[in-house]
Amino acid sequence: MNRINKKLKENKKLLSIYFTAGYPNLNDTVSIIQDLEKNGVDMIEIGLPFSDPLADGPTIQKSSTQALKNGMTTKVLFDQLKDIRKTVEIPLIIMGYFNPMLQYGVEDFCKKCQEIGIDGLIIPDLPVDVYHDDYKATFEKYGLINVFLITPQTSDERIRFIDSVSNGFIYMVSTASVTGSQSGFGEEQTDYFKRISDMNLKNPQIIGFGISDNKTFSQATKYAKGAIIGSAFIKHLNNNGKSTINKFVHSILN
Amino acid sequence: MNYNVNEKGYYGEFGGAYIPEMLYPNVEELRQNYLKIMAEPSFKEEFDQLLKDYVGRPSPLYLAKRLSEKYNTKIYLKREDLNHTGAHKINNTIGQILMAKRLGKTRIIAETGAGQHGVATATVCALMGLECIVYMGEIDIARQAPNVARMKMLGATVVPALSGSRTLKDATNEAIRDWINNPVDTHYIIGSAIGPHPYPDMVTRFQSVISEEIKWQLKEHEGRENPDYVVACIGGGSNAAGTYYHFLHEEDVNIISVEAAGLGIDSGESAATSVLGKEGIIHGCKTLLMQTNDGQITEPYSISAGLDYPGVGPMHSHLSKTGRAQFMSITDADAMKAGLELCKLEGIIPAIETAHALAIFEHKTFKPDDIVVVSLSGRGDKDLNTYIDYFKL
Numbered sequence: 001m002n003r004i005n006k007k008l009k010e011n012k013k014l015l016s017i018y019f020t021a022g023y024p025n026l027n028d029t030v031s032i033i034q035d036l037e038k039n040g041v042d043m044i045e046i047g048l049p050f051s052d053p054l055a056d057g058p059t060i061q062k063s064s065t066q067a068l069k070n071g072m073t074t075k076v077l078f079d080q081l082k083d084i085r086k087t088v089e090i091p092l093i094i095m096g097y098f099n100p101m102l103q104y105g106v107e108d109f110c111k112k113c114q115e116i117g118i119d120g121l122i123i124p125d126l127p128v129d130v131y132h133d134d135y136k137a138t139f140e141k142y143g144l145i146n147v148f149l150i151t152p153q154t155s156d157e158r159i160r161f162i163d164s165v166s167n168g169f170i171y172m173v174s175t176a177s178v179t180g181s182q183s184g185f186g187e188e189q190t191d192y193f194k195r196i197s198d199m200n201l202k203n204p205q206i207i208g209f210g211i212s213d214n215k216t217f218s219q220a221t222k223y224a225k226g227a228i229i230g231s232a233f234i235k236h237l238n239n240n241g242k243s244t245i246n247k248f249v250h251s252i253l254n
Numbered sequence: 255m256n257y258n259v260n261e262k263g264y265y266g267e268f269g270g271a272y273i274p275e276m277l278y279p280n281v282e283e284l285r286q287n288y289l290k291i292m293a294e295p296s297f298k299e300e301f302d303q304l305l306k307d308y309v310g311r312p313s314p315l316y317l318a319k320r321l322s323e324k325y326n327t328k329i330y331l332k333r334e335d336l337n338h339t340g341a342h343k344i345n346n347t348i349g350q351i352l353m354a355k356r357l358g359k360t361r362i363i364a365e366t367g368a369g370q371h372g373v374a375t376a377t378v379c380a381l382m383g384l385e386c387i388v389y390m391g392e393i394d395i396a397r398q399a400p401n402v403a404r405m406k407m408l409g410a411t412v413v414p415a416l417s418g419s420r421t422l423k424d425a426t427n428e429a430i431r432d433w434i435n436n437p438v439d440t441h442y443i444i445g446s447a448i449g450p451h452p453y454p455d456m457v458t459r460f461q462s463v464i465s466e467e468i469k470w471q472l473k474e475h476e477g478r479e480n481p482d483y484v485v486a487c488i489g490g491g492s493n494a495a496g497t498y499y500h501f502l503h504e505e506d507v508n509i510i511s512v513e514a515a516g517l518g519i520d521s522g523e524s525a526a527t528s529v530l531g532k533e534g535i536i537h538g539c540k541t542l543l544m545q546t547n548d549g550q551i552t553e554p555y556s557i558s559a560g561l562d563y564p565g566v567g568p569m570h571s572h573l574s575k576t577g578r579a580q581f582m583s584i585t586d587a588d589a590m591k592a593g594l595e596l597c598k599l600e601g602i603i604p605a606i607e608t609a610h611a612l613a614i615f616e617h618k619t620f621k622p623d624d625i626v627v628v629s630l631s632g633r634g635d636k637d638l639n640t641y642i643d644y645f646k647l
Contacts, residue, residue, distance in 0.1 A: 051418065051550040052536070054430045055274040061417050073548040098272060099535045103549030124274040125535065149275040153437050158278070176276060176437045 003091040003119045004145050004168045007042055008204050014226030015217065015252060016043040016206060017233050018095060020063040021080070022072030023049070024237055029080045030087075032242060037090050039249040045122060045228065048077060048096030055124045057180035059231040063238075074104045078112050085117035093147065095122040106135060110142040120145035120168055132165050147171050152192045156199070163201040170203045172196060172224060174210040180231025185210065185219050193223035217252050257502040257569070257578060263451025264540075266575060268568035271450035273538045276434040280442075281538075283357065285452045291356050292349075292459060304348050305463060308381070309338045311345075313464075315471035315627070320599040321612075327620035330481070331630040332468055334493060335604065341632030342461060342493040343374035347443055349460030351378040354441035361385045361440040365429040367394055367422035367489075368559030369401025370605075370632060371445030376410035386410040389428040391421035394559060401636060419553045422563055426537050446490025447567035450538030454495075454567050461496025468627055469500055476625060483620070485510045486629040487611040489525070489560050491567035493631035498579070508580065510618075511570060512611045514556035515583035525554035526583040527566040528574045536565040542574065557586035557640065558606040560632070588613040590644050593634065605632030606640060 007014065017036050021029045029046070036044055049064035049072050056064070077094075084092065094113065101109045101123065113121070121144055126135070128148050139146050145168035150159050153176055162170060174189055175181075185193075189210075196205060207220040208228035220227040229252065236248045263269050263285075271281055291297055305311040314333045322329045334342040347364075354362060362379050364386070366372030372388040379386035388405055392414040395402055405412050418424040426444075433442045447454045447461070469479040484501055486494035488511045501507040516524035524530060531542035536551055543565035544552045556562040566574075573579035584592075593609030596602050604612065608631045620626055634641065641647060 051552075052423065052427055054427045054537070055276060055434060057431070058417070065418065068550060075548070097535075099545070099551070100549035102534060103532070103545065103547065125272045125538070127271065127273060127275070127278070130270065130272070151276050151279075151437075153279040154275065155279070173276060177435050178276075178431045181435065 002143060002145055002168070004043070007091050008169060008225060013221035014042040014206065016045060016226055016228040017041050018045040018047055018228060018230035019233055019237070020047040020049055020060060020067050021077050022067030022070045023063040023234070024066065026070040026072060027080065028242060029077065030084060032245070033084065033088055033092070035242065035245040036249065037088050039246045040253060041090065041249055042226065043091045043093065045093045045095040046077070048074060048094055048100060050097040050100060053097060055178055057178040057231060059180045059234050063234045074100050074109070078116065081116045091119045092117065093120040093122055094118055098123050098126045107138050110138055110144055113144055114142040118144070120147055122147045122171060124149060128162050128165055136165070149173050150196070151176055159196070159199065159201070163203055166203045168203065169225065170201065170205045171228070172205045172207045174207055174220065177209060179209055185216060190219065190223070193220070197223045214252055214254060255576060255578070257573065259451065259455040265569045265572035268539070268541050268571040269451055269454060270540050271538055272535045272540060273450045274434065276437065277430070280433060280437055281450050287357065288353065288452050288456050291353055297352060297356065300352055301349055305345065309344050309348065310336060311463065312467045312471065313337055315468060315475065317475065318600050321596065324599065325615040325620065326622050328623070328625045330472070330475070330625065330627045332464060332497065332627055334464065334629060334631050335602070335608070335633035339374050339377050340635060341370050341374070341605065342464065342496060343371045343445060344377065345463055345496065346445065346457050346460045346492060347371070347374040347378045350441070350443040351382050351384070354384070354443070355382060357441060359439060359441035361387070361436065362443055363387045363389065363429050363432050363440055364443045364445060365389045365422065365425040366445065367391070367425065367563070368636060369394070369398040369405065370560060370636065372410070372412070373401055373404045373408070375443050375445070376405040376408035379410060380408045387432065388412050389415050389425040389432065391415045391419070391425045393420045394422065394425070398559065421553065423551065430537065446492045446563070447495040447569060448490045448537055448539060448541070448565060454539065454569055457492050458495040458499055458569060461492050462499035464493070464496035464629065465498060465500035468497070472625070472627070480504050480507050481625040481627040483508045483510055483624060483626040485512065485611050485614060485626060487512045487561065487607045487631060488566060488570060489563045489607065490565070491570040493629050495567060495569055497629040502578070509573065509578060510614060511573070511579045511581050512614055513581060513583045514558055514561035514589070514610055515585045516555040516557070518585055519583060523555035525556040525562045527564065528581040529583060531566065539568050541565050541568040542571040558589065558610065560605070560607040561610065582614055582617065584610040584613040588616060592616070593641070594645065602630070603634035604630060605634050606637045608632055
């Protein structure tokens with residue numbers, strides 16, 4: 001069984017952390033992953049940086065630009081991760097935009113992910129329809145779970161379609177926004193969380209965008225299986241460096 | 255061979271809608287409605303009326319006698335430079351603002367490079383009384399001050415794009431992010447034949463008035479609808495798409511697309527996407543674009559701010575790949591020379607974008623009885639500073 005599916009079966013709320021590979025320094029990737037696991041994070045999204053991240057707010061944009069300046073490429077990332085499964089057990093997901101994957105070759109990319117022990121992919125600009133028609137077979141051949149996003153504007157009919165194409169979890173975008181733009185959830189969000197929760201989808205949901213602290217993590221996981229933190233973690237790395245990753249994770253979980 | 259978009263939004267292998275789920279409802283709403291709305295008699299009537307009374311269409315098809323003499327062929331100029339706001343851009347913004355109104359949108363966003371599309375968008379927003387926000391790269395704001403002032407006078411808010419290389423591609427990213435953040439009340443008026451389906455097709459259809467007019471105007475002049483050649487400069491490719499549209503399936507009409515070679519194709523400072531680009535995804539569509547081997551989008555260069563876009567519309571990628579269009583690339587130096595030549599020979603100061611199309615006559619020989627229609631896509635007022643600096647005027 002894929003590590004993601006196994007993790008989703010655990011009887012707990014999951015904390016997933018996103019970080020941009022190659023940021024703050026090119027070779028921080030492996031140590032950040034190890035530190036996050038050691039401090040109790042359940043799942044990690046490794047961001048493959050892109051020059052034009054159009055679904056991301058300023059924090060992740062800046063970290064991507066810096067990571068590219070540091071010399072991060074798809075090949076470098078795969079090299080850095082080649083022995084990651086010797087030390088890390090939690091599910092690892094690569095999150096990135098489609099063009100770098102397309103240039104690497106989608107099949108080669110998937111094959112490499114399987115060799116390394118990557119469990120899934122999140123590709124915000126690969127729409128579910130295109131995936132379903134052109135790439136699903138390839139992803140499945142290499143045992144990769146592809147994760148799709150839904151938003152408060154996604155129709156019930158489309159959510160059902162996304163649920164039927166998904167085989168891991170659904171990434172529930174909390175608000176109509178790019179990453180890193182809210183602080184706290186209002187009634188509108190909780191109504192939406194509840195509406196989706198009541199749809200009884202076959203895939204569990206994990207909420208992302210706007211989760212930054214213990215309060216928003218608790219609010220989100222009241223309705224969903226877990227929550228994803230991205231921009232807030234990048235900000236923490238930027239302000240405090242890598243040595244205090246433990247403090248960041250504990251501030252979310254306590 | 256079909257050169258138009260298919261029902262899935264592709265031109266051959268190019269096009270599609272590679273967009274984050276956050277944009278899906280907006281783009282899908284547009285996809286489901288754009289053809290229906292454009293076919294409504296009331297829409298057509300309003301569009302045609304505004305093009306006539308407000309834009310000043312039809313734009314003349316002018317036989318450039320002295321230019322023709324010099325190059326020993328018959329050159330017609332399609333005078334899009336005489337449109338209100340000085341370029342073809344307004345054809346599209348008029349169409350899209352009417353579309354936005356019918357979709358019930360109250361807030362308009364746009365990206366702009368040199369500022370021409372921004373001005374054309376600010377203009378139609380003023381005309382319709384809609385809020386207008388234009389994203390423009392911080393670097394472009396500094397070098398296109400008069401157009402920034404125009405937009406502000408027209409009531410638009412100009413927001414600097416501070417990310418990435420702070421030019422057109424980043425302004426486009428910022429506009430897309432704005433649309434993600436404002437999914438309900440906002441329409442995004444894309445300025446070129448790029449973006450996710452249905453944008454390339456919608457923009458092309460609004461610009462297709464150019465070739466529609468060329469047909470009947472040439473009939474009046476020459477007794478035939480089809481020229482031997484249609485020529486247009488190409489950045490994203492909206493004036494080119496409009497100039498070709500009604501000739502795409504006319505096999506006796508040759509198509510020449512002129513890209514900006516910048517300092518030269520191999521100089522590292524170029525915007526010749528058909529030569530330097532590879533298939534990839536930019537701003538929501540699969541097309542030819544300039545990128546690193548690793549798939550990072552690179553920054554193009556041209557002296558003309560309207561041509562330095564790292565991609566080209568998906569229709570043009572298809573025309574290039576199938577060989578339907580011949581692509582030529584023209585350096586800064588050749589374009590500037592051709593621009594000045596048109597001033598001296600015909601009394602017309604062209605936009606530097608347009609000057610690239612005019613420069614082909616130095617590089618390609620036409621027969622004396624060939625009829626060559628060149629899209630004179632814009633006027634050169636906005637480029638005066640560049641002309642002044644370049645020629646030390």
